[in-house]
Amino acid sequence: MRTPLLLMATIFCQLAATAQVDSLHAYRIQQFHHLALGENYGYQQLVALANDVGPRLAGSEGGAKGVTWSIATMKRLGLDTVFTQEVQVPHWERGAQERGVIWHGKERIAIPTTALGGSVGTPEKGLRGKVVEITDFKQLDLLGEKQLKGKIVFFNIPMNPNFINTGFAYGQAVRQRWAGAIEASKYGAKAVIIRSVTLRQDDNPHTGSMSYAGVKDSIPAAAISTNAANQLSKLLKDNSNIEFELWMACQHHGMVTSHTVIGELRGSVHPEQYLVVGGHLDSWDLGDGSQDDGAGIMHALEVAHLYTKLGIRPKRTLRVVFFQNEEFGLQGGRRYAELADSLNENHYFAIESDMGSGIPRGFSFDTNSERVAKIGKTVGPYFEPYSIYEFKSGGSGADLSPLNKDKILLAGLRPESQRYFDYHHSVLDHISSVHPREFALGAAALASMVYLIDQLDLAD
């Protein structure tokens, strides 16, 4: 591409000509975008979080460091109030680097392996067994105890590449991670290994939480990379006697105290009403959690920064919430909702960013589609200059889900999803995966939505 004349023009100047928009509001939204793109405070803070704190697994030392860093950062930003909510979170430790090995006769193939979050470890000398591949949960019932007892069950259910929104493909494939151990242990399997839940073909295993709900004897559960899953599957086709050996040193250490971190910018008209903008402070431990959910909390912090830097006061009190332990128990989100309820707080609107730093495509609202269509019709023209077109009915975010959606309008930022699961819960979830401008545009979009909902009283 070479010639400037051939490029499409962006359309700031057309804003004023658009009948449906209030020119002051349109100007504010343009200010949000210019300041976010020009200064990118949120991205600078995300770089600092990644470098100075790094991974923030709830209950870990990094998790605690994340809390201290967040309090200090919010105070430095000059918010009116900064406080915390105490929560009890599990303290699970990965321990020494996991190892996985395929035994192909006497050949030994080292496999990129990671414990799933919450898994028990293996015996110190490891655990070895024949492998049974499962590509559909129904196969477990068909094979039964006779063919599964004492085996290592290998769940190999790829994400479906056909979905345009990769989140939907993730939703279909993630059951193997969440429920694989539960289902396989019913038939006496001695361990499970799963295909990493990602669309990318590479050598990075992806972790994530798993459950033992209703299980008597917990069995170790690990993920292997997508390349390794393909390799193992291929080997099994030729030789059903393939064995897998697994070493995992992970351990549970009970519950420990941690905190959700909250900062407020007092509202000018209805200070008793709250606008929540948040994400989760905790992350997995393989990368530095810049995508999940460093980007989300720094999006939220940038919203407060844009307001303060531009000298704009929200009508309602803006609450920036860094929820604790979304990944591993949702204690922060649950506790926040309990307190909101018991303190009789008046929440007007709550929005979460927890789908990474990609270019913003739209928003979803946890309410009926008629209401969403009405909101979309009002806000759509303000977002068009920024190529944001999607206002859909759907979930908000895990941390907001314990709130009462009948009383509070809940929403989520929806960034482009193509790259998100490439990074998700793996070593690739790292600051290097965050594009500064895409991040800034997400933050500006979030600020714009909060601003419009507040100014135009759209959650009434």
Place this chain on the structure above:
Amino acid sequence: MRTPLLLMATIFCQLAATAQVDSLHAYRIQQFHHLALGENYGYQQLVALANDVGPRLAGSEGGAKGVTWSIATMKRLGLDTVFTQEVQVPHWERGAQERGVIWHGKERIAIPTTALGGSVGTPEKGLRGKVVEITDFKQLDLLGEKQLKGKIVFFNIPMNPNFINTGFAYGQAVRQRWAGAIEASKYGAKAVIIRSVTLRQDDNPHTGSMSYAGVKDSIPAAAISTNAANQLSKLLKDNSNIEFELWMACQHHGMVTSHTVIGELRGSVHPEQYLVVGGHLDSWDLGDGSQDDGAGIMHALEVAHLYTKLGIRPKRTLRVVFFQNEEFGLQGGRRYAELADSLNENHYFAIESDMGSGIPRGFSFDTNSERVAKIGKTVGPYFEPYSIYEFKSGGSGADLSPLNKDKILLAGLRPESQRYFDYHHSVLDHISSVHPREFALGAAALASMVYLIDQLDLAD
């Protein structure tokens, strides 16, 4: 992000329920997307082009290799006809790696430097001079010959970060590259160095074509990285005696023969009418040209592949065109238009992909906005399930620009622009910058537009 229930659903199933779409056409478009995402033939070919051919500067050995590779690849795909159009292109050689040095008193700071395409070299022993920084072309007139003669003019005009479409910011900033030497030489400058035209802050210089139109004595022109430009600017503020020294071995070797490569899939109803889908085969030489414009030609090739693999015949003859030397003279595009005219060919529609491999956001049409609105209204509902919403009046692509837009509907694919200029004309324009799914979605969007224009006779 954890919980699948919270994700927005994609809406394939809603397709049939949408009144404005023909269900066969909607199904074809879904097939295009599924096949592109599932098999990603185009991306596989792009990997092969990057690895087996690499950079393809017109007139170079790589350029010739690109032609041979393209003919073979089109033949292997089983197109009905594969042929070439001969063009004369300049043979410019970069020669040995350029070197740039800031002399800060006796301190010597090595600077990432690249010759601009078409520049003359420096004397073998290099060229050294005081530096005058220019941040606006008007300053040249103000400074005049008195302050510019014998100096090295340093154009330091950053891309404006405020534009959402980065192409527009590029259009504003690229004049320093294109016309910097022309304007500075009027006042007797001995060389120009420019700030690389990118929004990214890094150490990679970006090349690109420059002109000596109307210039009597050609002066060397180079780009330095954005980090280096910031550094040099800062040093100049403290010390106006800063000097820059430059070594460039680039040389012109006259014109050589090269080729545009064309493959056809014969139309079933109007074989005498042409649907052109293309990009340019040539690239700059610093990276491997996977973005500019390897992605574009492989998008185009994927269109033909999707048709053949799905057994769909276009009504009109589909022409996949790999234009030669867009970057450096546009000879391929000009020759194509000349021949179309002299052979009295009936071109119905032509579309180009030359803005990289990003997620497709829409299309621009080189026609009046009423006509575009009409097309958009018809095709919009088919693209909505793929989150494509933009159908705008604007340019098509440089290679198509010599065609007669009063007779032929010209269009361009518009991918997301945030990352494009990070790579553009630099070492980062490399296969590793191409996201396989984003690429596939671009190819499927291109195929869908060609299909709809053809099936619904939208260019009548």
